[in-house]
Amino acid sequence: MNNVHFLYNYLSRSTFFFRREVSKILAYHEYDEIKLLEKKNKEFLKLLHLAYQKSSFYKLHYDKHGVDIKQIKSIADMDKLPPISKEDIRLHTDKIKLPQLSYTVKGHTSGTSGTPLTVYRNYSSVIKENAYLWAHRMLFGHMPGMKAISLRGDLDTKTREKFDPFTNTLYLSSYQLNEKTIDWYFERIAEFEPHALYSYPSSVETLCNLFEAKKYQLNVGTIFTSSETVYDFQREKAYDILGAPIVDWYGNAERTIALEQTKTGTYREAPLYSINEFYHDHLITTSLINNIFPLIxxxxxxxxxxxxxxxxxLEIKDIQGRKDDYLIFTDGTRVGRMSGTLKGIQHIKYTQFVQDELDCFVVNVVPAQGFSQEDEDLLREKIKSKVGQVPFEIKKVNENSILRTRAGKYKLIINNFSKREVNVLV
Structure with a gap:
């Protein structure tokens, strides 16, 4: 990350187009349901006809399934359109992409469920994505140019800090957070006095664990998280140690959905970012911000x-994560939202539920100083209240035993069944 990169980030957030998009998005938040639906219908139909006319994939896809585009009059008719999958993107990337003379960039998913996907974005979609993120922050009083610390893995393992003078952001390495360096991190953050912290939830948790061991506390303003599922116990730690609430943004690399946390703690759909269909074990999403690579x-x-x-x-209460983020038992029962069992448990750095067999699971615990039998017994009782008589074992492990995805993301539940085994129980 160099000064050219910083300047690019600054320019992408200070142009007329960016400011215009932010103003639009803030105005969308004031729309009533009728006005919002009218706008959604208009944008959806424009996207659909563009995709059918310009994308060879959608022309073949819809013709193959006997879809008459003229019969699609509004969002209410969306279920007449066959959905698309990750495999469709993987096999037909270039056919989905619309021909365009303007500059496009490639994006990649993390590949947590298989081979990473390649998606395309143009200048307009990049500006819109950044505008949505900033509109969300601004609703919580954090404005562009205010002091912020970014702890999101932007720096490599050799660089501990880098200051971006254009955006007033101090980048700190999440890779060098450890017991030997934590004094430096505490002093640097305290000296900088940020108005906000941008971070992954797992990096917030690591920072809190290291601060707690040193009995450090400070206030970082507001913590804006994204890219990982945020758990209740992480929110609790952040408020206790960093004196700040976590404000979360849920999205995906494909940019087909955005859910923003509200001031009441629940989530809502970012207005006019996408059209979302909610099912008990998955979502079906349609992006309204990227016309160059339509995902309908x-x-x-x-x-x-x-x-x-x-x-x-119906309101969005919380986000479980992927549909395999469950403990799955022999009778087909699926138990998720295990983060609730960790609330109020003291002297624990990390916890991870690992299941290799249907009839049992292991709870790996990285204990903090002061972890006692009383803490373990309380944890055991809270887990029992969720899983009943299903046997499990609590193991004390070191931090290296906590598993992460290939993208380095932390997951509370690691389910090691193959998809074939899991699908048999559905």
């Missing part, structure tokens, strides 16, 4: 929990 009714294997709201609608 794209299947996403994440689980979103909806709950009734006071106005008789």
């Amino acid at each position: 009714r794209y299947i996403v294997d994440d689980v979103i929990h909806l709950e009734p709201a006071s106005d008789n609608t």
Whole structure:
């Protein structure tokens, strides 16, 4: 990460186009449901006809399934369109992409569920994505140019810090966070006095664990997280150690969905970013911000929990993560949201549930100083309240035993069944 990169980031956030998009997005938040639906219908139909006319993939895909585009009059008719999968993207990347003379860039997924995917973005979609992120931050009082620390793996393993003067952002390496360097991190963050911290939830947790061991505390303003599932116990640690709430943004590398956390702690759809269809074990999403690489009714294997709201609608309560982020038992029972069992448990650095067999699982615990039998017994009782009589073992392990994805992301539940074994129980 060099000064040219910093300047590029600054220019992408300071242009007329960026400011215009931010203003639009903030205005969308004030739309009533009728106005929002009208705009969604308009954008959806424009995207659909563009894809059918310009993308060889969609022309063949819809003709093959007997779709009459003229019969698609609004979002209400979306279920007449066959969905697309990751495999469709993998096999037909160049056919999905629309021909365009303007500059395009490649994006890649992390490949946590197989071979990484390649997707395309143009200048307009990059600006819109950044505008949505910043509009969300601004709704919480964090404005462009305010002091911020980024702890998101932007720096390599050899560089501990880098300051971006254009955006007033101090980048700190998440790779060098350890017991030997934590004094330096504490002093650097305290000296900088950030208004916000941008981070992965797992990096926040690591920072909190290291601070807690040293009995350090400070205030970092607001913590904006993304890219990983954020768990309740991580929110609890962040508030206790860093004096700040976690404000989360859920999205994907394909940029077909964005859910933003609200001030009440629930999530909502980022207005006019996408059209989302919620099912009990997956999502079907349609991006409205990227016309160069249209993804229409794209299947996403994440689980979103909806709950009734006071106005008789459904609200997004929390995000479970991928549909394999469950403990799965012989009778087909799936138990997720295990993060609740860790709330209030003291003296634990990390916990991870690992399941290799249907009839049992292991709870790997990295204990912090002061971890006692009383803490372990409380953890055991809270887990039992979730899984009943299913046997499990609590193991004390070191940090190197905590498994992460190929992209370095932390998962609370590691389910090592093959997809074939899991699907038999569905």
